[in-house]
Amino acid sequence: MQNFTYQVGTRILFGKGQIEQLGKEILKYGRKVLLVYGGGSIKRSGIYEQVVKILSENGIEYVELSGIQPNPRVSSVRKGIELCRQHGVDFILPVGGGSTIDCAKIIAAGVMYEGDPWDFFTRKARIKGALPVGTVVTLAAAGSEMNGNAVISNEDTLEKMGTGSMHLIPKFSILDPVYTFTVPAEQTAAGIADIMSHIFEQYFSLTPGTFIQDRMAEAMLKTCIYYAPQVIANPEDYEARANIMWTGSLALNGLIGEGKQEDWATHAMEHELSAIYDITHGLGLAILTPYWMDYVLSEETAPKFGEYARNVWEIEGELDDMKLARAGIEKTAAFFRSLGLASTLKEVGVEEDRLEEMAVRVTVRGAIGGFKKLEKEDVLKIYQKAYRG
Numbered sequence: 001m002q003n004f005t006y007q008v009g010t011r012i013l014f015g016k017g018q019i020e021q022l023g024k025e026i027l028k029y030g031r032k033v034l035l036v037y038g039g040g041s042i043k044r045s046g047i048y049e050q051v052v053k054i055l056s057e058n059g060i061e062y063v064e065l066s067g068i069q070p071n072p073r074v075s076s077v078r079k080g081i082e083l084c085r086q087h088g089v090d091f092i093l094p095v096g097g098g099s100t101i102d103c104a105k106i107i108a109a110g111v112m113y114e115g116d117p118w119d120f121f122t123r124k125a126r127i128k129g130a131l132p133v134g135t136v137v138t139l140a141a142a143g144s145e146m147n148g149n150a151v152i153s154n155e156d157t158l159e160k161m162g163t164g165s166m167h168l169i170p171k172f173s174i175l176d177p178v179y180t181f182t183v184p185a186e187q188t189a190a191g192i193a194d195i196m197s198h199i200f201e202q203y204f205s206l207t208p209g210t211f212i213q214d215r216m217a218e219a220m221l222k223t224c225i226y227y228a229p230q231v232i233a234n235p236e237d238y239e240a241r242a243n244i245m246w247t248g249s250l251a252l253n254g255l256i257g258e259g260k261q262e263d264w265a266t267h268a269m270e271h272e273l274s275a276i277y278d279i280t281h282g283l284g285l286a287i288l289t290p291y292w293m294d295y296v297l298s299e300e301t302a303p304k305f306g307e308y309a310r311n312v313w314e315i316e317g318e319l320d321d322m323k324l325a326r327a328g329i330e331k332t333a334a335f336f337r338s339l340g341l342a343s344t345l346k347e348v349g350v351e352e353d354r355l356e357e358m359a360v361r362v363t364v365r366g367a368i369g370g371f372k373k374l375e376k377e378d379v380l381k382i383y384q385k386a387y388r389g
Helices: 018-026 041-045 047-057 074-087 098-110 185-203 211-233 238-250 265-277 281-296 302-311 321-338 352-362 376-388
Strands: 011-014 032-036 061-065 091-096 134-137 149-154 159-164 172-175
Touching (some): 032 074, 149 265, 185 211, 185 238, 211 238, 281 376
Parallel strands (some): 091 134
């Protein structure tokens, strides 16, 4: 296990009715709020009405930024920064999923930076401070409610990039599984795929001596596999929603990745897909993951895949690591298909003649991945296989 420093500063308020704590939590940090949300689902579900009532009852002024896209745009970030400066905002409150939270985080950092917020993603600037952020989560997927990461798209350059800073970690996050009851089945499935991908990116590693991280990761994967069919069949199953929601937060708060080399190649490849085609992030990950697994399988990586097959999918028998690995990969692909998710890039409208362009863009700064290094030609082969099936 490698050395690491680990700190999670987010106060989690989990469970039914925790929204009642919202006013008290905000008042620890400010009185003028930017309320950030997406396309209106929080109004249809009644969450918006609850939030603004609490803000008003606590004497908290607020200005709204709505219409945040599923792959949030830097143009929305710029608009949010302008609103914050215009109204003297001192706290950012995103209500929604990871896209809304990511947008809010970069708004919070951008208010305290004189340049363009896209500079944080092109490495022209570092995040040195941010307004405090608190979240109300309505979708189990990204885990952004409990970490300092953010991913933003630039519609002008067709780029989707990530950044991170301790300054972006939310001060508090309210996680009420009831708020996820109205999430459509396809979004629920994509969210679960996103959660599982976050775990895969940290689990598949050649770093030795990470027994505790790996067993926790396997438990999280088994939780997703166990509860996914239940939340699809019965969207108002509270315990199923609760287990998925908490797994989403734990999957990307550093708990299972510290002390080991991580991978993140599949995320890098997917970012090109959603940057150009605006497809749902979790859906893109569900398509790419089994093809990535199959491509990086080798004598060196087979023992880890065999471990995955035995401990997560409970595949038994006197099989060698390579046979176990292939069985586990097929189980993974079949699971995503069982949730109604597409299995090829062609199905979601990706054009075959753009695959090489995307492979070039993914590797423009060099090879990607930690489990197995992938050059441009490797990425292209994965894209091609994922396109054709």
